[in-house]
Amino acid sequence: MSEAKSEGTRLTGSEILWATLEGEGVREVFGYPGGAILPAYDALRKFPIRHILVRHEQGAVHMADGYARASGKVGVAIATSGPGATNMVTGMATAMMDSIPVLCITGQVSSKVLGSDAFQEIDITGITLPVTKHNYLVTRAEDIAPAIREALLIARSGRPGPVLVDITKDAQQGTATYDFAAAAPPPYRPHPMLRAETDSVLNAAELIRGAKRPIILAGHGMIQSGAREQVRALAERLQIPVASTLLGLGGFPASHPLSLGMMGMHGEAWVNHAIQQSDLLIACGMRFDDRVTGSLSTYAPNAKKIHIEIDPAEINKNVKVDVALIGDLAQVLEALLPHLAPRTGGESPWLREVNTMKGEVAVRDIQNLPDNGHLYAAHVMNDLWHATNGKAIVVTDVGQHQMWEAQYYKHEDPRTLITSGGLGTMGFALPAAIGAKVACPDKEVWVIAGDGGFQMTAAELSTIAQENLDLNIAIVNNGYLGMVRQWQEFFYDKNYESSPILSPDYVKLADAHGIPGATVRTRAEVKPAVSAARERKGPFLINFLVEKEDSVYPMIAAGSALHEMIRRPGSNPLIETAEDA
Amino acid sequence: MLHTFVAIVQDRPGVLTRVASLFRRLNVNIVSLTVGHSEKPGVSRMTIVSEASPTAGHRIMASLYKLENVLQVDDIGQHSSVSRELALIKVAATPKTRSHIFELVEVFRARIVDLAPESLMIEITGVESKIEGLIQVLTESEDRILEISRTGRMVMRRGQHTSRVLDAMRVSTPETDADPIPDAESDAIEEADLPQ
Numbered sequence: 001m002s003e004a005k006s007e008g009t010r011l012t013g014s015e016i017l018w019a020t021l022e023g024e025g026v027r028e029v030f031g032y033p034g035g036a037i038l039p040a041y042d043a044l045r046k047f048p049i050r051h052i053l054v055r056h057e058q059g060a061v062h063m064a065d066g067y068a069r070a071s072g073k074v075g076v077a078i079a080t081s082g083p084g085a086t087n088m089v090t091g092m093a094t095a096m097m098d099s100i101p102v103l104c105i106t107g108q109v110s111s112k113v114l115g116s117d118a119f120q121e122i123d124i125t126g127i128t129l130p131v132t133k134h135n136y137l138v139t140r141a142e143d144i145a146p147a148i149r150e151a152l153l154i155a156r157s158g159r160p161g162p163v164l165v166d167i168t169k170d171a172q173q174g175t176a177t178y179d180f181a182a183a184a185p186p187p188y189r190p191h192p193m194l195r196a197e198t199d200s201v202l203n204a205a206e207l208i209r210g211a212k213r214p215i216i217l218a219g220h221g222m223i224q225s226g227a228r229e230q231v232r233a234l235a236e237r238l239q240i241p242v243a244s245t246l247l248g249l250g251g252f253p254a255s256h257p258l259s260l261g262m263m264g265m266h267g268e269a270w271v272n273h274a275i276q277q278s279d280l281l282i283a284c285g286m287r288f289d290d291r292v293t294g295s296l297s298t299y300a301p302n303a304k305k306i307h308i309e310i311d312p313a314e315i316n317k318n319v320k321v322d323v324a325l326i327g328d329l330a331q332v333l334e335a336l337l338p339h340l341a342p343r344t345g346g347e348s349p350w351l352r353e354v355n356t357m358k359g360e361v362a363v364r365d366i367q368n369l370p371d372n373g374h375l376y377a378a379h380v381m382n383d384l385w386h387a388t389n390g391k392a393i394v395v396t397d398v399g400q401h402q403m404w405e406a407q408y409y410k411h412e413d414p415r416t417l418i419t420s421g422g423l424g425t426m427g428f429a430l431p432a433a434i435g436a437k438v439a440c441p442d443k444e445v446w447v448i449a450g451d452g453g454f455q456m457t458a459a460e461l462s463t464i465a466q467e468n469l470d471l472n473i474a475i476v477n478n479g480y481l482g483m484v485r486q487w488q489e490f491f492y493d494k495n496y497e498s499s500p501i502l503s504p505d506y507v508k509l510a511d512a513h514g515i516p517g518a519t520v521r522t523r524a525e526v527k528p529a530v531s532a533a534r535e536r537k538g539p540f541l542i543n544f545l546v547e548k549e550d551s552v553y554p555m556i557a558a559g560s561a562l563h564e565m566i567r568r569p570g571s572n573p574l575i576e577t578a579e580d581a
Numbered sequence: 582m583l584h585t586f587v588a589i590v591q592d593r594p595g596v597l598t599r600v601a602s603l604f605r606r607l608n609v610n611i612v613s614l615t616v617g618h619s620e621k622p623g624v625s626r627m628t629i630v631s632e633a634s635p636t637a638g639h640r641i642m643a644s645l646y647k648l649e650n651v652l653q654v655d656d657i658g659q660h661s662s663v664s665r666e667l668a669l670i671k672v673a674a675t676p677k678t679r680s681h682i683f684e685l686v687e688v689f690r691a692r693i694v695d696l697a698p699e700s701l702m703i704e705i706t707g708v709e710s711k712i713e714g715l716i717q718v719l720t721e722s723e724d725r726i727l728e729i730s731r732t733g734r735m736v737m738r739r740g741q742h743t744s745r746v747l748d749a750m751r752v753s754t755p756e757t758d759a760d761p762i763p764d765a766e767s768d769a770i771e772e773a774d775l776p777q
Contacts, residue, residue: 125595129602134649137595154649192653193643313643316636 008179013141013172014043017105020148022047023180026076028438030054030063034080035120037107039172052438052467055459057084059431061091061162062457064102066435068095069418070393070443072226074155075435078105082120085166086127090425092162093131097422098247099224101160103151104132110170111139125166133161139168142176145183157188159311160224193312194326201332204282204306204323205339211280211304213350214240217263217292220247220421221285221310221329223414228252230333231284237342241354243271245286246406247421254390254410260358264292265556266403269565270357272556276563277353278303285309285329288318289422290558298561308332371523377401377476377546381408383526384446384474387534392444393418393436397429397453400482403552405448427456430473434463437471444534445471451503452481458509464539465513472533473517473541475506478548486551490566510541517541583612584638585630585664585736588645589653592618592625596650600627603644609633613666613733624652628735661739667732668712669694670703673725682724689715700727709734 011019017040021029028050033041044051054060057079064075079088085106095102109118125135134154136147144167151163208214222231228251235242235258242252243263252259261268263275272294275281281303286292293299296318305321307314308329315324325332347355381404384394390410395418396402402419411417418436420428433447454475464471476482485499510517518529520542533540554565590596597616604611612630619626633641638656645654674682679701686693691705705712712731719726 126598129599130606133647159647191643191646193646311643311647313640313647315639315643317640 008177010175011178012039012043013144013167013174013176014040015046016141016144016176016178017148017167017172018043018047018049019178020145020180020183021076022049024149024152026074028052028067029076029078030060030067030435030438031078031105032057032060032080032084034082034084034107036081036109036169037078037084037105037167037172038080039169040078040105040107040167050438052434052463054431055462056457057087058090058427059434059457059460059463061088061102061104062094062425062428062431063435063438064104065091065095065098065100065428066395066418066432067439068100068102068160068435069098069432070415070436071439072415073439074101074103074152075439076103076105080107080120081109081124081166082122084120085122085124088164089128089131090423092128092164094420094423094425094428095162096131096133098420099160099220100162101155102162103148103155104162104164105148106164106166107172108137108166108168111168112170114139114168125164128164131162132164135164135166137166137168138171140176141171141174144171144176145178145180146185149183150185153185153188158191191310191312191326194310200323200325201335202339204325204336207280207304207306207323208238208240208282208336208340212348213278213303214238214280214282215260215274215278215354216240216242217245217275217281217283217286218242218248218251219245219284219286220251221308222248222251225285225310225329225331226414227284227330227333228414230330230337232256233337234282234333234340237337237340239343239348239351240282241274241351243267243275245289245292245421246402246419247417248286249406250411250414250416253412255412260354262406264289264562265294265558266407266552266554267292268358268407269554269567270354270359272554272562272565273357274354275300275303276561281305283307283309283321284333287311287314290318293318294556294560294562294564300562373522375521375523375526375544375546376550377404377478377544378408379523380474380476380520380526380544380546381405381448383530384448385409387527387530388444388446390416392416392446393433393440394446394448395419395429395433395436397447397449398424398426398483399450399453400478400486400550400552401448401450401476403483404476407552426450426453429453430457430460431463433471433473434460434467434469437469438467441470447471447473449473449475450482451475451477451479451506452501454506455501455503461510461513461515461541465515468538470538473510473539475541475543476546477503477506477543478546478550479503480548482550483552485549486555489549489551490555491557506541506543510539515539515541517543519543519545521545582633582635583630584633584641585628585657585734586642586645587655587657587736587738588627588629588651589619590625590627590648591650591652592623593650596625596648597627599648599650600629600645603648604629604631604641607633607637607641607644609637609641613731615733615735617735628733630734655738657736657738662736663739664708664734664736665706666709666712666734667704667706668715669728669730670705670716670719670726671695671700671728672703672719673699673727674701675699678724681722682719685715685718685722689718691715 060077064077067075109121155163307321429449507517553568695702
């Protein structure tokens with residue numbers, strides 16, 4: 001619709017919507033049509049924007065979310081009013097908890113009947129107040145372009161997050177003068193409490209220089225800020241080991257000698273011990289979530305804390321810190337680094353101690369353990385990691401497999417692990433992977449989901465088939481809601497109430513969608529199946545029938561101290577650290 | 582403890598809900614909330630009094646700033662300020678029993694704004710303790726209070742702390758707790774309003 005784009009043209013609200021998105025560089029949207037958004041869909045064909053038809057609106061938002069996590073750009077989802085809009089709420093909450101830039105567009109009943117309980121009317125701006133960074137109700141065609149442009153700006157600026165624009169049907173049908181440039185929003189206002197004052201930077205530098213047992217806690221902010229080089233410089237200059245949060249994985253290369261791995265509830269034992277014994281935590285773009293700290297009263301008791309964070313509301317929320325540097329992580333580190341001289345002398349006693357705790361990293365490389373006839377999920381993750389050289393985009397769901405993936409798949413690059421951390425949304429993986437594949441068509445994408453979570457959004461298999469997306473699906477199938485079963489085993493006397501779950505024959509299910517698949521029952525079958533999936537152009541599904549009652553170790557029970565980990569019983573063939581061997 | 586915030590917000594539909602929703606989300610009770618026009622067109626001023634832990638002030642203020650419609654937030658805290666509340670109190674009173682209420686109203690520097698055969702209405706402004714004082718005296722003198730309507734606290738910092746000055750102060754000297762305007766006669770004025 002290039003002729004109509006010229007400034008000052010009279011367009012319908014629907015045309016303005018797409019023209020504005022096109023002007024903002026949006027090329028793909030994920031959506032589902034319906035009554036109140038039909039005028040917009042009617043105008044879509046005039047614009048060079050690809051629409052991916054989803055099977056459920058929750059999937060549309062997860063796709064936009066996966067798109068954003070994989071690419072760093074804002075993902076866009078669109079749906080109709082009423083149930084279309086309410087179905088998006090879980091997706092928005094997921095994006096909100098993990099600070100993902102997503103734009104959700106919903107149709108709304110005509111402004112003339114707003115508030116009358118019209119067919120498919122729902123107060124979606126009211127419903128989504130707590131799960132969006134901001135939202136708009138647009139009732140006039142002339143307000144669409146400014147709202148969309150400002151929404152995109154808000155979504156990607158500062159601490160990113162989801163933004164909703166609810167557009168009434170009459171606003172879509174009305175006409176207005178379209179002027180892209182004139183609809184430009186004012187510059188984004190940085191949070192007024194952002195400040196990394198020189199004093200604080202100097203204080204932080206002094207704490208770092210004086211620390212004997214420092215540790216860097218790398219969070220999602222490292223990826224969002226693009227601060228890999230700055231964090232690496234800080235770590236290497238002073239030989240500080242780096243622990244990652246779940247969402248921070250991939251931020252710092254796993255193969256780096258200073259990389260420790262994941263911290264927290266299912267983090268590596270040596271990481272949690274190191275944090276507890278540290279005398280200085282340098283938190284880089286993370287928010288001291290309860291899954292990371294365990295009991296707050298016993299958390300890193302001897303450590304001073306430096307918190308580098310873009311959101312002032314996170315400071316002292318869970319953990320009281322000694323120095324807060326509020327701002328974009330990369331910028332703050334750029335200001336901090338000149339005050340830090342490289343460490344001289346050999347390996348510090350602290351690093352030697354941490355490395356001893358860690359043992360040979362190879363202990364997690366379970367390739368060489370004898371095959372005793374059991375197929376453990378860890379084998380699947382480990383083989384997948386080897387097969388893909390740690391370079392694939394892996395999209396995980398929520399539960400045991402998510403933790404095993406985090407433990408056994410070593411991520412080297414940012415944006416290669418996509419997972420729902422904060423909200424823990426089961427059913428996230430399959431749609432989010434679709435978004436990731438659309439964002440990065442040249443990258444290898446793997447879905448790893450449990451049999452529980454996969455069934456929550458399995459309808460999106462049909463979307464994959466319709467779009468013929470080349471992505472691979474690994475279902476880690478243990479016949480249980482595995483993490484629920486694990487908690488029941490540990491804390492509820494093995495009362496497996498409602499956690500056994502029946503699955504369909506996933507290979508047949510895939511086949512019904514025209515997607516080939518394979519079932520894997522033994523370790524020997526893992527690699528050939530993974531190769532078959534990788535070699536085939538187009539989607540492929542593997543149903544891994546793994547050990548039914550395996551648990552994720554180590555584990556910190558909710559409310560326990562970080563070092564009070566439940567360890568794997570000795571008789572098990574899997575080992576975690578040197579001391580288990 | 583009680584925290585008092587002054588929030589300068591855009592005057593648009595839904596902004597009050599966003600602010601109120603934030604307090605609800607943080608599980609912080611709002612004790613009182615007053616909203617009205619400010620010195621700028623299209624901009625409203627809220628005074629929010631909330632009950633929260635002593636350390637919660639920073640997070641509430643930081644969270645308020647995350648709302649796109651909130652332009653400026655001031656945590657009044659211990660800053661020298663003037664605090665006022667308006668109350669309308671309707672008391673049952675007949676021509677025979679009115680006179681002592683007139684006396685009370687005189688002492689409290691309140692006003693009678695409505696007089697009906699069976700009741701009268703008192704208008705009183707002042708700090709909360711003054712209003713509570715009048716209510717208490719009315720109750721103790723066995724006058725039957727029929728209705729009370731209170732606005733909740735509204736607060737303004739003393740001296741040249743217009744929103745523009747605050748803006749400027751924040752840019753030039755961040756974390757300026759030092760009050761450039763000396764307290765002067767300050768609270769003495771307020772105390773004088775209080776009957777002893």
